Structure formats: C-alpha cells, structure tokens
Amino acid sequence: MKRVLSGIQPSGQLTMGNYIGAIQNFVKLQHEHECFFMVVDLHAITVPQDPEALREQTESVAALYIAAGIDPNKAAIFLQSQVPQHAELGWLLTTLTYMGELERMTQFKDKSEGKESVGAGLFVYPSLMAADILLYNADLVPVGDDQKQHLELTRDIANRFNHRFGDYFTVPATYTPEVGARIMSLDDASKKMSKSNPNAGSYIALLDDPAVIRKKISRAKTDSEAVVKYDPVNKPEVSNLLSIYSHAAGVPIAEIEAKYEGQMYGPFKKDLAEQVAALIEPLQARYHEVRRTGEHHEVLRRGAERAREVAEKTLDEVKRRMGFVLPQ
Ligand code: AQP
Numbered sequence: 001m002k003r004v005l006s007g008i009q010p011s012g013q014l015t016m017g018n019y020i021g022a023i024q025n026f027v028k029l030q031h032e033h034e035c036f037f038m039v040v041d042l043h044a045i046t047v048p049q050d051p052e053a054l055r056e057q058t059e060s061v062a063a064l065y066i067a068a069g070i071d072p073n074k075a076a077i078f079l080q081s082q083v084p085q086h087a088e089l090g091w092l093l094t095t096l097t098y099m100g101e102l103e104r105m106t107q108f109k110d111k112s113e114g115k116e117s118v119g120a121g122l123f124v125y126p127s128l129m130a131a132d133i134l135l136y137n138a139d140l141v142p143v144g145d146d147q148k149q150h151l152e153l154t155r156d157i158a159n160r161f162n163h164r165f166g167d168y169f170t171v172p173a174t175y176t177p178e179v180g181a182r183i184m185s186l187d188d189a190s191k192k193m194s195k196s197n198p199n200a201g202s203y204i205a206l207l208d209d210p211a212v213i214r215k216k217i218s219r220a221k222t223d224s225e226a227v228v229k230y231d232p233v234n235k236p237e238v239s240n241l242l243s244i245y246s247h248a249a250g251v252p253i254a255e256i257e258a259k260y261e262g263q264m265y266g267p268f269k270k271d272l273a274e275q276v277a278a279l280i281e282p283l284q285a286r287y288h289e290v291r292r293t294g295e296h297h298e299v300l301r302r303g304a305e306r307a308r309e310v311a312e313k314t315l316d317e318v319k320r321r322m323g324f325v326l327p328q
Contacts, residue, residue, distance in 0.1 A: 004033045004175075005138035007040035007080065010057035011047065012195030013205035014064055016276065017183035020247045021144025025175065027069040029142060035075035036136055036307060037065060042080045042087060042128060046121040047111065047196070062296045064206060067287035077296075078303030080132065085311035089131035090124075092318060096160050097127045101153055107146065130154040134161075135311045137170040145182040146192055148174055165321040183244060186220040189236035204244075207284060210277040217241075217273040228260035228268050238265075241272055248275040 006026060008018055026037050039061045044054060058079060065077050080086050102108065102123055112118040129150050133141055134157070141151055151174045158169040183193045185202040193203045204213055221237045230253045232239040245268075246253045260268045290296050320326060 002033045002139040003036070003136060003170075004029050004140045004142065005036045005038075005133055005136045005172075006142045007038040007043075007132060008061055009040050009044040010054060010061045011044040011049070012057065013203075013207055014061060015183075015193050015195050015203040015205055016244055016248075017144065017193035017203065018195065019068070019206055020183050020244070021146075021176075021181055022142060023065070023068045023070075024247065025142040026065070026075070029140070029175070030071060030074040033140065035070075036078070036138070036303075036310075037070055037075050038078050038080045038083075038132070038307070039065075040080045040132065042090075043125060046119060046125050048119075059291070059296065060207070062300055063287050063290040064283075066290050066296055066299060067283050068206075072299040072303065076303040076306040077299050078307045079300055082300070082304040083135075083307045083311050085135055085308070085315045086128065086131055089135050089311075089315055089318060090128035092322065093130050093134070093157055093161075094124050094127040096157055096164075097124070097130070097153070101156070102126060105149060105153070107150070126150045126153045127157070130157045133172050134158055134169045135314050136307075137314065138172050139170055140175050141172050142175040144192075145176060148176070161318075165318075168317065168321060184236065184240040186216060186240075189221065189240050204276060206280060207287065208280075210281060213276055213280065214273040217269050217276065220269065222265050222269075226264045228257055228263065228265070230254075230257060241269070245272045245275055248272070248279045 006022060008014065008022060014023075026035065029035055039058055041054065041058050044057075062077060062079070066072065070077060105126055108123060108125070111122055130153065133154050143151060151172065155171050158171045161169055162171075185191045185193050185197065186204070187199060187202045195203065195205070197203055201216055201219060204216055208216070220241060222241070223235055223237060225235065227235075228238060228242070229235060230239050230242050242253050242256055245256050249256075316326060
C-alpha cells in the first residue's frame with residue numbers, strides 16, 4: 001500500500017477538467033492506497049479572492065469530494081489551512097528553492113502575464129506545494145498534466161533536502177491518466193479548461209445545470225471537417241470532446257469513433273451532453289444533500305485531525321535535522 005496525496009484549489013467552480021484530471025483518479029486510488037485529499041485553500045489566495053466567495057468555494061469543493069465518491073472512511077479529506085504545518089514547512093522549503101527554478105514555472109508565467117502587480121505568493125507557490133506533498137512523505141501524487149512541472153520541482157527539493165540533511169523525504173512519483181490528463185477549453189483547444197477562466201462558456205462546471213451543460217456543449221468549437229476522429233494535432237477540439245465523452249461514459253475512444261462514423265457533429269454533441277448530464281446529475285443530487293445536512297464539517301474535522309498526526313511528526317523531524325531547537 002502506497003501513500004497518496006493530492007488537492008484542488010477552491011479558486012472557482014470545479015470543472016470537468018478537475019474531475020477527469022484529478023477527482024476520478026482520487027476515487028479509484030482510495031481503494032488501493034492510504035489517501036489524503038485536501039482542499040488547498042492557502043494556494044487559492046495566491047491570486048486575489050473575495051473572502052465570502054473563498055468560504056463558499058471551499059465548502060463546495062469539500063462537499064464535491066464526498067459527492068464524487070471519495071469515502072471519508074477510506075481517505076482523509078481536509079482543508080490545508082486547518083493543518084498549520086503546511087505553511088511552516090512551506091517556509092522551510094522556500095529557503096531550499098532557487099529563484100531560477102521558480103522563474104521557469106509555466107503556471108507562474110501564465111498567471112502573472114500582463115498583470116501590473118503580482119503577489120509573491122504566486123511566485124513561491126511551488127515551494128508550498130512541495131511542502132503539501134513531502135509533509136506526508138507521499139509516494140504517489142495524482143495530478144493533471146499542468147501540475148507535472150511543479151511535481152518535478154517537488155522531487156528536486158526533496159532530493160536537495162535529503163542530500164543536505166540526510167535521507168528523509170520520500171521522492172514522490174506523478175500519477176496521470178493516459179487520456180484526459182489535459183482537458184481543454186470548449187472555446188479554445190490551445191488552452192486547458194480552467195475554473196478561473198472568466199468566460200463560463202469555456203468550461204463545464206460540475207455544478208452547472210444540465211440545461212446549461214447541453215447549451216455549452218452544443219456551442220463548443222469544432223472544425224469544418226465533420227469527422228468524429230481522435231487526432232489531437234489536426235483536430236484538437238473534436239479530440240477534446242472525445243476525451244470528455246470517453247471519461248463521462250467510461251468507454252474507449254475507438255468505440256465512440258466507430259459509433260459516429262459517417263455522421264455529422266450534431267448527434268455526437270447531443271449524446272455527449274447526455275453522457276455528461278448522466279454523470280453529473282447523481283453527483284449534484286448527492287452534493288446538495290451533503291450541503292443540506294452539513295455532513296462535510298465532521299468529515300473535515302476528522303480529516304484534519306488525521307492529517308495533523310502525520311504532519312506534526314514530519315515537521316518535528318525536519319526541524320530537528322535543519323538545526324532548530326525543539327521544545328524539551
Ligand atoms: N483542464 C484540466 N485537465 C485535466 N486536469 C486538470 N486539472 C486542472 N485543470 C485540468 C487538475 O485538477 C487538479 C486541481 O487543480 P488546481 O485547483 O490545483 O489548480 P489548476 O491546476 O490551476 O486548475 P484550474 O482548474 O485551472 O484552476 P485555476 O483556474 O484556479 O488555476 C490538478 O491535479 C490539476 O492538474
């Protein structure tokens with residue numbers, strides 16, 4: 001049994017990208033491994049957040065974890081800000097991270113592009129992410145393609161610490177799905193589907209009304225060829241819709257291609273919308289039940305307790321190795 005850790009930022013409404021690239025894998029992994037799944041609220045504030053919206057989105061992500069099938073008896077579900085060791089180890093690891101490494105991160109470049117003032121938190125985000133993972137000595141980190149570069153840096157930081165202070169941290173491996181590691185925007189297949197995209201038509205939110213989902217999919221960009229074929233280089237829009245279809249319906253892409261051979265995009269898009277709605281409707285029903293009963297609050301309390309047990313031990317050992325005087 002391996003130890004698995006991952007998280008999602010409460011920086012907007014979760015999308016099908018987050019579901020396919022992350023949550024679907026969380027649900028699978030919980031049956032085989034010891035899992036920790038957090039809501040990374042400290043990361044969300046690396047870009048400005050309205051406090052009320054942050055609170056609501058944080059509760060929403062926690063409830064969606066449960067609604068999507070993460071079982072709190074199998075996995076610890078918790079809020080990053082309720083385990084103070086994340087911020088503390090984050091600082092310690094920031095001192096082991098080079099400016100040049102952070103400057104190379106494409107997410108920093110993307111999110112800071114064209115902005116006049118950029119918070120320092122956005123820049124040092126990868127050091128905090130390294131702390132999130134190393135605090136639990138996680139073996140495996142399920143993430144979408146976009147997070148691979150951050151994970152590579154986490155591995156470098158772990159190796160650097162081990163080299164300077166003696167072998168201690170587990171150097172984590174990435175776990176990404178073969179198809180669907182990068183779900184693209186519905187309006188621009190050169191950009192990933194992102195919950196903070198100001199154009200709501202670019203993403204399918206897990207909490208979108210099914211009628212809205214149907215409309216968004218019917219308006220999704222395609223090409224003029226009218227051939228349902230998986231070819232990410234020449235047909236990126238259609239290939240993206242095929243990936244979403246394949247994940248929502250749980251069928252291989254080749255099977256979907258065969259089903260729509262000789263047909264135009266209309267029937268394909270219509271069925272895709274139905275597949276997504278069929279996946280999302282029970283999830284939404286469960287979500288509203290969780291929010292109504294408030295059962296996620298107890299789940300988060302227990303999750304944070306479990307996480308702190310592990311995190312405290314790691315942080316003490318790290319501080320001891322780095323030369324801090326611990327309370328006697
Ligand atoms: N489009 C995507 N396709 C596949 N996986 C994706 N993930 C995000 N977008 C896609 C995966 O979801 C997890 C949570 O991501 P995050 O909240 O930590 O931040 P992110 O990667 O920056 O995701 P977003 O949705 O684009 O958020 P914002 O807009 O706030 O930056 C990660 O495992 C990620 O790989």
